[in-house]
Structures are given as C-alpha cells and as structure tokens.
Amino acid sequence: MNLRVLFKSIKFAFRARRRVFTFIVIYAFLIVMVSRGLASPGEWLLWVFAAFVLATLYAILISQSRAKDIAILKCVSWTNADILLVLIGEVVLVSLTAFLIVFQVSVELLGLVAYFQPAFDVGLFTALQGLLAVPAGDLFVTLFVIVVLQLPGLFLAQRRAMLIAPMRALREE
C-alpha cells in the first residue's frame, strides 16, 4: 500500500468539508446506536444492518461525487489501486474522527459525573451519560464492526471507480 497516497487522500478528503463533517456526525450517532444495539440482544441486528447500509451508501457517494477527480487522476496515470486509496482515505478520516468524538464525549461525561457528584446534583450529566456515553469495551467492538461493515461498500465503490474511464473527464469539459 502506498502510504503517501493514503495520507494525501486523507488530506484531500478533508477539503470536502461539508460532506465529511456531515458524515462524521452521522457516523458518531451510528457508533453510539450500534454500541447500544450490540449490548441488547433484540436490537443488534437492526443496527448492524443500518450501519451496513449507511457505510455502503457513503462509499458509493464518495466515488460518485469524486467521479470527475477520479477521471482526471486516471488521465495523469493513477491506477485503480491508487484510486481505491482515495476512497479509503475519506472513510478512514470519517470513521476514526467519529470514533474519537464518541470516545472523548464518553470520557468527558464520565469525568464530569464523577467530579461533580459528591457536591452537586448531576442529573443532567447522568442523563447525557446515559444517552451518549459508550463503555470502552462496546466502543472498540463497534469500531471493529464498523470497519468490517465498510469493506463491502468500499469494494462496491471501487468497482464503480474502476468503471470510470479517463475519457469521462474530457467529456465533461
């Protein structure tokens, strides 16, 4: 794997701010819900399925919205393997950032409850903790699940990207 292309792809992904920020928020919500789903036997399948659908749609959305850029990169000699790293770069950026946000929020809420509980009424923090915080074990399992669920989507997105001919960039002139 060409790490230089991967790191540059992450930087490149960050330039599509609106899409990336939107999906970071969606993924953070998804991580919380999948973590809860995994903890309750009746719901896990539903949330895992929802995560699968979203991850797949997101990967396809990236390949679609980057179609012209992909065609240009192919014109200047990028291979399909290099193009796959563009897709992976954005997915890595979004998944890891969402994971870190949920992790940070969980740690902060836990800290706030523990710190203020002896002296004050921490009802609000406890409610938020119940709503947003995820236990460490569940969080790491969820990250693993999300990464695995991302793979079919990336595969599909790469298939779509492979079909983008360099000529497409020229036709859109």
Next chain:
Amino acid sequence: MVKSIIQLEDVNKEYGRGKKTVAALRHINLDIDQGEFVAVVGPSGCGKSTLLHVMAGLEQPTSGRVLLDAVDVTLIGERDLPKLRAQKIGFVFQAFLLIEDLTAYENVEAVLWPSEEITKEKQEQMTLEVLREVDMLERRDHFPRQMSGGEQQRVAIARALVNRPPILFCDEPTGNLDSKIGETIMKYISDLAKSKGMTVVLVTHNESLTKFAQRVLNMKDGAIR
C-alpha cells in the same frame, strides 16, 4: 538518425454499431519523430481530438496499431496503461482539468504521489522546479478557483511536464483563453519542448497556432489530407 516516437499504422476508429456507425478516424498512417512539434488542424468534428486520445491510449482504435516509443498501446491492458502514461506522456487539455480541492502545488505533485521510486523530497523538488519553469511558484498555494484561466493552464502544463515525459499531447490548450494569453501559453509550451527535446502533438482548430509547429497535419472527415 532521428527515431520515430509515435507511429500509427492503418488506424481506424468507429463509434456506434450497424447503421449508426460513425467513422471518426479512417486509415491513419503517421510517424512522428522524437523532438518534433506537430500540429493537427481541422474543423470541429473532423476527428482531431479522437486521434490524440487514440495516440495517448485514452481510447482504443477499432483497428490498426499505435506505437509509443516502440510500445504497442493497443496491446497493453488497462492495468499497464497508467504506467505507460506516467513514463511517456504528458497531457494539456482545453478545460485545464485541475482538481478543484487541490492547490496548484498539489495538482502538479499528485502526478508523482503514486510513484514509490521517487522519494518525497525528490517529488517536492521536481514539483517546485516545474512550477518555477512555468512561472507559477508564487501561486503554488492557490486553488484553481483563485486563479485566472491562463494561470490554471500554466499549472496544467506544469502537471503535464512534472514527470519529464518525452511526449506532450495538447488538446486545444488555448481554447478557453483569450488570444493574447493563448499565444503566451503556446510560447511556453514551444520553448519548454525545445529546451527539453520533447515531442509535442498539438490539436487545434486555430490555424494561427501552427506557426509554433515544425509540421502541420490537416484533418478532414477522419483522415489526414
């Protein structure tokens, strides 16, 4: 003896099927020497751009052979074509085709990113050098939307030249520029090609640009006259 770097042998290109078949290229035979500057002129729709795309391996001919530096492009699979493009070809397009989310510097350097043989430092050095050559060093951190058409085209030229290809294909490079800037851009291309001994194939409908070429090919109805 000067060797041929581009050879086309009885190249035909057709679009569509059956009664709707349109012949874009008809029996093209062509030899272009190393270091030669060739202009292909003709009216819109005569097949000039198709000829360029076929030469560059962007489109496969329906029949015939295309050899770039003795390598038959028609026999190379999709997997190996990018490597050939990286080693032998630079492109300059009418619409610049810069990536909007990358700066001028990144647009040029992006050509080199996949190359694991060239170190990061060397990539940076090559990029800065070629941006200096096209006089765009000062604007390297600007995005395409922050640049004029002429500046964008100079970045596109830098991108085409950064990997020092022996062949430069230019498809209406001045088509989106006013005539004065167009002349300047053509002079850049001509001077850079001369100084580096590059082969240039220029496709244009603007006959005034043929003064930069050593040989002019006139195309009509998919054939060279």
